[in-house]
Amino acid sequence: MRRILSALLLLLVMAASTAAQSSIVILSTTTSTQDSGLLDVLVPMFEKKAGMTVKTISVGTGQALALAARGEADVTLAHAPAVEKKYVEEGKMQNRRLVMYNDFVIIGPEDDPAKIRGLPRAVDALKRIAASEARFVSRGDKSGTHTLELGLWKQAGVEPKGAWYIESGQGMGQTLGIANDRRAYTITDRGTWLAFQKRINLPILVEKDRPLLNIYSVMEVNPANGPRVNGAGGKAFAKFMVSPEVQAVIKTFGVDKYGQPLFVPIAGKKDEDF
Amino acid sequence: MGLIAEGVLEAFRLLLVGDPEVWRITLLSLQISISATLLSLVVGIPAGTALALTRFPGRGLLVSLVNTGMGLPPVVVGLFVTILLWRNGVLGALELLYTPSAMVLAQLVIAAPIVTGLTLAAVQQIPERFRLQILALGASRLQMTWVLVKEARLPMLAALMAGFGGVISEVGASMMVGGNIKGDTRVLTTATVLETGKGNFDIAIALSVILLAITFLVNWALTSIQQRRRV
Numbered sequence: 019m020r021r022i023l024s025a026l027l028l029l030l031v032m033a034a035s036t037a038a039q040s041s042i043v044i045l046s047t048t049t050s051t052q053d054s055g056l057l058d059v060l061v062p063m064f065e066k067k068a069g070m071t072v073k074t075i076s077v078g079t080g081q082a083l084a085l086a087a088r089g090e091a092d093v094t095l096a097h098a099p100a101v102e103k104k105y106v107e108e109g110k111m112q113n114r115r116l117v118m119y120n121d122f123v124i125i126g127p128e129d130d131p132a133k134i135r136g137l138p139r140a141v142d143a144l145k146r147i148a149a150s151e152a153r154f155v156s157r158g159d160k161s162g163t164h165t166l167e168l169g170l171w172k173q174a175g176v177e178p179k180g181a182w183y184i185e186s187g188q189g190m191g192q193t194l195g196i197a198n199d200r201r202a203y204t205i206t207d208r209g210t211w212l213a214f215q216k217r218i219n220l221p222i223l224v225e226k227d228r229p230l231l232n233i234y235s236v237m238e239v240n241p242a243n244g245p246r247v248n249g250a251g252g253k254a255f256a257k258f259m260v261s262p263e264v265q266a267v268i269k270t271f272g273v274d275k276y277g278q279p280l281f282v283p284i285a286g287k288k289d290e291d292f
Numbered sequence: 293m294g295l296i297a298e299g300v301l302e303a304f305r306l307l308l309v310g311d312p313e314v315w316r317i318t319l320l321s322l323q324i325s326i327s328a329t330l331l332s333l334v335v336g337i338p339a340g341t342a343l344a345l346t347r348f349p350g351r352g353l354l355v356s357l358v359n360t361g362m363g364l365p366p367v368v369v370g371l372f373v374t375i376l377l378w379r380n381g382v383l384g385a386l387e388l389l390y391t392p393s394a395m396v397l398a399q400l401v402i403a404a405p406i407v408t409g410l411t412l413a414a415v416q417q418i419p420e421r422f423r424l425q426i427l428a429l430g431a432s433r434l435q436m437t438w439v440l441v442k443e444a445r446l447p448m449l450a451a452l453m454a455g456f457g458g459v460i461s462e463v464g465a466s467m468m469v470g471g472n473i474k475g476d477t478r479v480l481t482t483a484t485v486l487e488t489g490k491g492n493f494d495i496a497i498a499l500s501v502i503l504l505a506i507t508f509l510v511n512w513a514l515t516s517i518q519q520r521r522r523v
Contacts, residue, residue, distance in 0.1 A: 042387075044390070049489065052486075053486075053489055053490045055490075058474065061474075073390045073471060073473050073476070074471070074473060074474070075390065075471045075473075076472070088378070088380060089379055089380060090378055090379055090380070090389075189489045190489070191488065191489035191490060191491050192488070192489065194491075210491075213490060213491045214491040216491070217491055217493065244379050244380050245379065245380070245384075246379040246384065246387070247379075
């Protein structure tokens with residue numbers, strides 16, 4: 019009985035200790051940012067500097083923005099410019115600023131059945147994949163990567179469906195695993211692909227096309243979205259992300275592990291610059 | 293196969309070297325799931341005993357609901373608890389979402405029906421004659437209930453093990469209500485999902501091995517109590 023009572027007490031203490039922290043900032047972001055490990059470096063830097071606690075919720079971009087729009091987060095770091103701009107226009111998010119970019123690559127089996135290797139344009143590669151009905155794995159989860167992929171299909175004038183088009187509904191890592199297993203094509207961010215080098219055998223076939231740029235921006239959540247939005251905390255974190263100090267960290271992040279940086283810092287630039 | 297062996301070695305290395313992050317994740321998993329299981333006993337044992345010993349209209353429906361609840365999908369629990377705890381939700385003012393307390397709450401919802409259902413079965417399997425005998429010996433209703441609960445304590449240990457096993461291993465609810473926040477709400481199961489997503493399969497396997505090991509140790513301890521008393 020005493021143990022049960024102490025467990026109850028523990029629960030109450032836990033509840034009380036969290037309610038007492040008013041300086042919590044909820045950051046909704048995408049799984050790829052979390053998986054890269056960048057936030058594990060940046061978040062402690064911010065917490066130390068600002069004296070606030072950051073709760074990083076990494077979900078698909080669709081969910082990250084939807085949570086923010088409901089006032090369930092204070093600041094969002096995402097990589098789906100078209101969707102982000104829609105939220106900014108609707109007034110749900112504000113003060114959108116570019117932070118950094120990395121790029122997407124189209125990868126596929128070594129024997130390249132759709133003959134896309136070296137094509138300069140991603141759209142042409144997708145057209146060939148569809149025409150030859152070579153297997154393609156899509157994230158299918160409304161993530162930033164999925165949004166970009168759908169945009170490319172639209173440009174290619176192809177409606178992807180059929181047995182060759184596989185929707186994984188999972189994160190980038192799992193999707194790479196499925197693509198590798200099925201000897202299929204897929205679109206991935208370069209960082210995740212680098213991280214999976216040991217496990218998958220799908221080379222880069224198409225890269226460095228402008229539509230494959232993966233631009234991350236930070237947005238503050240409009241405090242009007244909900245009663246408990248920490249507007250000041252969100253603002254502080256957004257400002258931190260575009261500060262010279264953080265931009266310098268981004269510039270070299272990943273070099274020690276992969277021999278090349280995972281992101282290019284671009285604070286202060288505009289969408290039109292790309 | 294080589295990968296699994298690597299993972300097992302990695303598990304030993306992480307524990308022996310005393311990787312603070314792994315230890316914290318492991319302790320938090322235990323802390324949350326043990327709290328949730330103990331709380332589920334507080335709810336489940338009285339509820340199960342009451343259901344076993346009473347007859348009222350709608351009881352059959354209630355028992356069916358409890359039995360269905362024993363298989364409650366953790367993601368469904370996670371979704372509803374999340375919506376409840378949202379800042380805009382009914383309990384938003386408590387600011388519990390993305391905290392260990394929220395995870396305890398979600399796991400309590402998962403474990404309570406399991407403990408209730410198995411307690412119900414344990415108390416009900418005591419023969420009717422036994423109950424009548426206790427009453428005939430002049431026991432009050434409360435005293436009789438106490439004797440029955442004591443009589444059913446060994447099967448109830450099975451309820452405890454099932455409840456604990458259900459919550460220590462679940463990932464859906466913990467991920468949703470906890471948010472898998474490093475150093476705060478990251479537990480063994482959610483860390484395993486994360487490391488798999490990152491492609492760190494050796495660490496993911498190591499975490500799985502630790503999870504299996506502590507689940508085994510807890511069940512072994514409980515089983516030895518259960519079997520010793522039986523003799």
